Amino acid sequence: MENETIQKLKEARTLLAEWTYELQTINRGYCNRTLYINISDNQIESKPVTPEMKEKFVGGRGFGLYLLWNAVKSTTKWNDPENEIVIGTGPICGITQYPGSGKSLLVSISPLTDIVIDSNVGGYFGPYLKFSGWDALEIQGKAANDIIIFIDGTTGKVRIEQAPLEPIDTHLLAEQLTEMYADDEKDKRNISVVSTGRAANHVRMGMLNFSFYDPRRKKTRVKQAGRGGIGRVFRDKKIKAIVIKNKETKGNLNNPANKTLINKAGLRLHREIQQLDNKQNRMRQVGTANIIEIMDQYDLLPTHNFKFGGHPDAKKIYSNVFRDNYLTQGLPDGCWYGCSMACSKAADNFELKTGPYAGQKVTVDGPEYENAAGLGANLGCFDPQFVLEANFYCDTYGIDIISFATSTAFAMECYEKGILNSEITGGIELKFGNSAAVLQILHQMARGEGFGVIIGQGIHRMKKIFIEKYGADHNFVNDIGMEQKGLEYSEYQSKESLAQQGGYGFTNKGPQHDEAWLIFMDQVNNQIPTFEDKAEALHYFPMFRTWFGLMGLCKLPWNDITPASNKNYPPSEAAKVPEHVENYCWVYEGVTGEKLTPEKLILQSERVYNFQKIFNIRLGKGLREHDAVPYRAMGPVTEEEYLSREERYDKQMKELIGVDPTGKTVVEKIAITRKYRMEQYEKLMDAVYQRRGWNKNGVPTIEHLKKIGMDLPELIKVVKPLQ
Amino acid sequence: MRVLAKIEENCVACHSCEEACSNLYFKEKNPLKAALRIIEAQNDTDPHHIVTCTQCGQCINACPTLAISQAKNGVVRINKKMCVGCLICVSVCPENAMFFHDDEQEPFKCVACGVCVKNCPTEALYIKTD
Numbered sequence: 125m126e127n128e129t130i131q132k133l134k135e136a137r138t139l140l141a142e143w144t145y146e147l148q149t150i151n152r153g154y155c156n157r158t159l160y161i162n163i164s165d166n167q168i169e170s171k172p173v174t175p176e177m178k179e180k181f182v183g184g185r186g187f188g189l190y191l192l193w194n195a196v197k198s199t200t201k202w203n204d205p206e207n208e209i210v211i212g213t214g215p216i217c218g219i220t221q222y223p224g225s226g227k228s229l230l231v232s233i234s235p236l237t238d239i240v241i242d243s244n245v246g247g248y249f250g251p252y253l254k255f256s257g258w259d260a261l262e263i264q265g266k267a268a269n270d271i272i273i274f275i276d277g278t279t280g281k282v283r284i285e286q287a288p289l290e291p292i293d294t295h296l297l298a299e300q301l302t303e304m305y306a307d308d309e310k311d312k313r314n315i316s317v318v319s320t321g322r323a324a325n326h327v328r329m330g331m332l333n334f335s336f337y338d339p340r341r342k343k344t345r346v347k348q349a350g351r352g353g354i355g356r357v358f359r360d361k362k363i364k365a366i367v368i369k370n371k372e373t374k375g376n377l378n379n380p381a382n383k384t385l386i387n388k389a390g391l392r393l394h395r396e397i398q399q400l401d402n403k404q405n406r407m408r409q410v411g412t413a414n415i416i417e418i419m420d421q422y423d424l425l426p427t428h429n430f431k432f433g434g435h436p437d438a439k440k441i442y443s444n445v446f447r448d449n450y451l452t453q454g455l456p457d458g459c460w461y462g463c464s465m466a467c468s469k470a471a472d473n474f475e476l477k478t479g480p481y482a483g484q485k486v487t488v489d490g491p492e493y494e495n496a497a498g499l500g501a502n503l504g505c506f507d508p509q510f511v512l513e514a515n516f517y518c519d520t521y522g523i524d525i526i527s528f529a530t531s532t533a534f535a536m537e538c539y540e541k542g543i544l545n546s547e548i549t550g551g552i553e554l555k556f557g558n559s560a561a562v563l564q565i566l567h568q569m570a571r572g573e574g575f576g577v578i579i580g581q582g583i584h585r586m587k588k589i590f591i592e593k594y595g596a597d598h599n600f601v602n603d604i605g606m607e608q609k610g611l612e613y614s615e616y617q618s619k620e621s622l623a624q625q626g627g628y629g630f631t632n633k634g635p636q637h638d639e640a641w642l643i644f645m646d647q648v649n650n651q652i653p654t655f656e657d658k659a660e661a662l663h664y665f666p667m668f669r670t671w672f673g674l675m676g677l678c679k680l681p682w683n684d685i686t687p688a689s690n691k692n693y694p695p696s697e698a699a700k701v702p703e704h705v706e707n708y709c710w711v712y713e714g715v716t717g718e719k720l721t722p723e724k725l726i727l728q729s730e731r732v733y734n735f736q737k738i739f740n741i742r743l744g745k746g747l748r749e750h751d752a753v754p755y756r757a758m759g760p761v762t763e764e765e766y767l768s769r770e771e772r773y774d775k776q777m778k779e780l781i782g783v784d785p786t787g788k789t790v791v792e793k794i795a796i797t798r799k800y801r802m803e804q805y806e807k808l809m810d811a812v813y814q815r816r817g818w819n820k821n822g823v824p825t826i827e828h829l830k831k832i833g834m835d836l837p838e839l840i841k842v843v844k845p846l847q
Numbered sequence: 848m849r850v851l852a853k854i855e856e857n858c859v860a861c862h863s864c865e866e867a868c869s870n871l872y873f874k875e876k877n878p879l880k881a882a883l884r885i886i887e888a889q890n891d892t893d894p895h896h897i898v899t900c901t902q903c904g905q906c907i908n909a910c911p912t913l914a915i916s917q918a919k920n921g922v923v924r925i926n927k928k929m930c931v932g933c934l935i936c937v938s939v940c941p942e943n944a945m946f947f948h949d950d951e952q953e954p955f956k957c958v959a960c961g962v963c964v965k966n967c968p969t970e971a972l973y974i975k976t977d
Contacts, residue, residue: 220933313912339913375932375952384949387934394938455908462911462933 130304138286140271141166147280148257153215153378153715154178158191159258161273161282163361164205164265168282173259180834184214185242185673186732187260188231189739192240193838195264198742202235202353203360205266211253211318212260215715217676218251219462220375221383221390222711223397224678226251226460228334234352234633235328235360236527236582237610239740241352241633244673246459246468247334248316251676252277252370255377267362274305275368278314287364292322293570295486295520298335299344301367312337314373317344318366320355321522326572327580329527329612330355333519336459341472343487347459350524351636352611353582359522373461381717389707389714394464397685401465405684408456410443411467412493412680417442419497423769424617424643427501428556429533430606430756431765433617437506441496445508450474450488465681471512478563479517479570488516497615498529503536504556514559514566521570526636527582528569530612532562534583534605535575543596549575583607603755609634609745618757620772621647622801623658626808629753630662632736632746638679639666651695659811661699668700670729675712682708730832734817734824735839741823742842748822751809759801763790766797773797821846848921849959849976850902851883855894857971860887864897864963864972871962872955880948882957883972897971900944900957906936920976927953 148155156173173187181190188210195208212229219225228250234241253261256277263273272287291297298317306312317335324330332355333346349355380386401407406414416438419425423433439445452473456466471488491499491511499514500506518525532554538544539554546553552561552575568576578586583605590596606613611634618624624647627640642661645651652658672679687703705722712720740746760766766773767790774785777793781800785793813820817828823846829835865881873880884898902923907915914929915936925936930953937945937954947954964972 220931372928373931387947387949391934391938394935398938458911461931462935464909464933464935464938 130300133287133289133300134304136287136289137272139283140286141168141284143168143282145170145257145280145282147277150254150377150379152381152717154183155254155257155259157258158187158260158262159275159282160262160264161284162265163263163267163271163273163284163363166284168284171262180731180836181735182215182674182728182732183259184212184217184227184229184676185231185244185670186212186735188212188229188242189240189732189736191260191262192231192233193735193739195262196233198744200233200743201238202233202357206264207233207357208262208264209354209357209361210260210262211249212676213250213254213258214674214676215378216711218254218378219380219386219711219715220373221386221462222707223390223393223458223463223465223681224460225462225676227672227676227678228253228349229673229676230332230349230354232352232354232357233743234354234610235356236353236584237634237745239609239633239743239745240736241354241611242673242736243349243351243354244638244678245332245334245349246336246347246678248336248370248460249318249334249366249368251373251460252314252316252368255370255373256368261366263361263363266360270362270364272301272364273366275366277368277370290364292320292325292359292364293520294319294321294333294346294522295516297365298333298346301365302335302337302344305367305369312344313339314370316368316370319364319522320358321520321570323521323523323569323580324355324359326577327523327569328353328356328582328585329524329531329580330359330522331524332358333522338457338470340453340455340457341470341487343472345468345470345487345489346519347468347489348519348524350526352633353524355522355524378715380715382714385710385714389710390462393681393685393704393707396687397464397681400688401685404686406443407465407467407680407684410447410451411469411490413443413446413469413491413496415493416496419616420501422648423620425497425501426615426617428504429502429537429604430613430617430619431537431762432768433619435501435504435506438501440506441500441508441511446471446491446496450508450512463678463681465684467680474512474516476513476516477509478513479567486516488512489519490515494615495525498525498533499562502529502533502615503559503562505559505562507559510559510562514562517563517566517570521566523566523569523580526614527612528566529615530606531579531583531586532565534586535579537604538590538596538601541600543590543594543601548594582610583612584610600761603761605754606756607634608753608757609750611635613757616641616643618643619759622804622808623652623661625753625758625805626658626662626812628757629751629805630809630812631666632733632740635753635757639669645699649695651699655807655811657696658808659815662812663815664700664726667726667729667733670733671708671725674728674732677708727832731834734829734832734834737818737824738839738842741846746822747846748809748813748820751822753805755798755802758805759797760794763794766790766794819847823847848902849974850921851899851957851959851961851963852973852975853897853899854971854973855897857969858885858895858897859969859971860885860895861968863966863968867962867966871960880951880955882946882955883944883963884946898942898944901942902959903941905939905941906945906956909935909939911935922959923956924958925953925956930954
């Protein structure tokens, strides 16, 4: 980067506010204060973390939800000034000895769902926020002009500056700001930037990038807080970036109570990964892309808008194709120090073919599984070059790839069905497999023009437009539009796994797999056959996984490596990975000094999970009707789908439903299957609600809230009329 | 290439080498803070095992902060200022010769300084150069 460019950017800045705070050490994982910034009036203040906050909300996402609850009203919309973006850390966040301990947890009211969205992300921002003295950062208000917020953890200063000249696209901005704020090359590792891209000016599926400096590549790289449109909120507030600067990172900055316990757990997992990862998931070689071929082979890879679970061409985007032809460096690389699972892959010197940066050689972060599955299989574009190009542009434009892929897949099916035509799309042939069309859509989103902007509003809003403007059949688009609560489905087929239908359907934020991924337990291994088994799994796993978000932890090192001790447990226990649960208890105790049992861990999560549930109810969703899922997530909508698995469906009809399929038309068989599967889903809902302590309408009972210590007056007020 | 080499058959497990090493680098005689380790034999027939660094450099690529590098003389060193104490290097060492102690923020390893050689009464250790 030329100094001259940086100098020009700096000279155009106007200081709007500067605030000084006292630097302090962290006490057993907590700073015990949060940073509040209002960008409407440039007010900056420190808020105390109370013992009650820690007791009930623990940290990370829990703190975020608590702060957001207090900031908004029941009528607040995503673009109201009182809506906030809260970035939380969590007591474990920032330790360097245990893999996956650098996550930031975001919450905001979503432009896609109109309820709370939570999203977690790697990169160095979360740990640096804590090392700078803050358990969470709360941003409220709307700036008049584009601003950059700078938190200087080396001197204890927060600055808000008007920043008119900086580019918005992440791959440019994050690099420039890293250059601008670092003292020298060595200091770049101490900078982290939160940014988005120009598409977030226009589309609801805007996401946020969190940077970290890769000293081997000498590149600023990014991880994504993808889900739910927080990038759109960021740009609506006219924020270009939040920059944080940290002193040197050391392994004891959390001032843990008992480092021996942390080291014991960390080294046990490091060694396990070192010994077993190459034989198991190859996370260090290919990252999460390792499951592309597994999903394809198990009929779970969403293909052509979730119609099918695989495709003969899918092998063109299997993980080894990326490893052998695109991924560079060949060394483990993580998105926070100490992550020996190191799944953050990148393709360097990738030459772009389209768009404003055509001809330039860039570093592409990824592809992650979701990117390859969504862009490749779900859009029918089995071309690795395309997957990486679209991956790059989604990242730098600030677009959530999951929502982008699932929404575009929906539009493609509507196009092929004749609901849309080239006149409506402005001449774009939106057919499955047309990768050029997908890139056109992507670039339109960045420019805020054309049909791309329609797709960028997400499926929920597209359905309404297609019905009202283009005469689409209401039932059909509701069946095939893979969204729920306004959020697009992530990239797994839940059709043949009832438990996973609930795993997606009964989520707080909408159908994202980070709450529960039960497909193998249910569909492949048949380990949870009864409603009670499924309900237990749909209680335990969402609660367990919620805990990662309270701590600042990544889910992947939990079960993307299996310890040898797992064979000592029956399958239903083995799925919990008991040795790793023990690690988490050690690490929690090591940091905070408080003993933790697996039961207490679940209780911590249950408190926050139920709080988020009630938050949704307060904002007008969160009831049984909102847990209904599109039928494509449950079974075959169209004849071609039924016929693609005719043998399976006919067999189930005979054995499970007790109806002989012989002589029945496909249409009749679809109807019979549908009736059965819908009933099963309702029964599952009853069982899960009961297990979670909710009534039939999906509302936590007062009795249950008392039991888990969450009978807070503000919560009782919301649920009381719905008991 | 400079490396600490060993003749395990000569070792009498007096632990003088560990004491000399920890005393030099940590100012205390504590075998758990030495950059080599004597694992005493479980029977009279086997020799004692001396865990030493072969300067193979596998830890270099595992380090996320580029804190580990190999000097011209082949010795692999940790730059403590750059180290964040993640212990990944400890887990990848094929010799288990990357050591750590819970009192310390960074791991430590043999730099082939030879202080252990000077303190070994039985010539079980020597510095090899080629």
